[in-house]
Amino acid sequence: MVGSDPDQVRTSVAVIDDHPAIVAGIKAWCTAAQPPIEVLATGNGPGTAWTEPGAQADVVILDLMLPES
Numbered sequence: 001m002v003g004s005d006p007d008q009v010r011t012s013v014a015v016i017d018d019h020p021a022i023v024a025g026i027k028a029w030c031t032a033a034q035p036p037i038e039v040l041a042t043g044n045g046p047g048t049a050w051t052e053p054g055a056q057a058d059v060v061i062l063d064l065m066l067p068e069s
Helices: 020-032
Strands: 012-016 038-043 057-060
Touching: 012 020, 020 038
Parallel strands: 012 038, 012 057
Antiparallel strands: none
16 A cells, blocks of 8 residues: 555555456456555466566455466
8 A cells, every 4th residue: 555644545456367357347446446446467367466566466356266277
């Protein structure tokens, strides 16, 4: 999170899901949030969360039903 003023705090997320419609929906929710939530990275595998830019995210939204690779 950036900033200490509650009106200035920005939360960032990495979204990991293998369904494009789900990713698009989460991105829309984040954009509509007040204050907006910044989506730093999206991907269809867990590596998205530990490589840049996803590694910088405050929160990881993870599909628990990802197929094994």
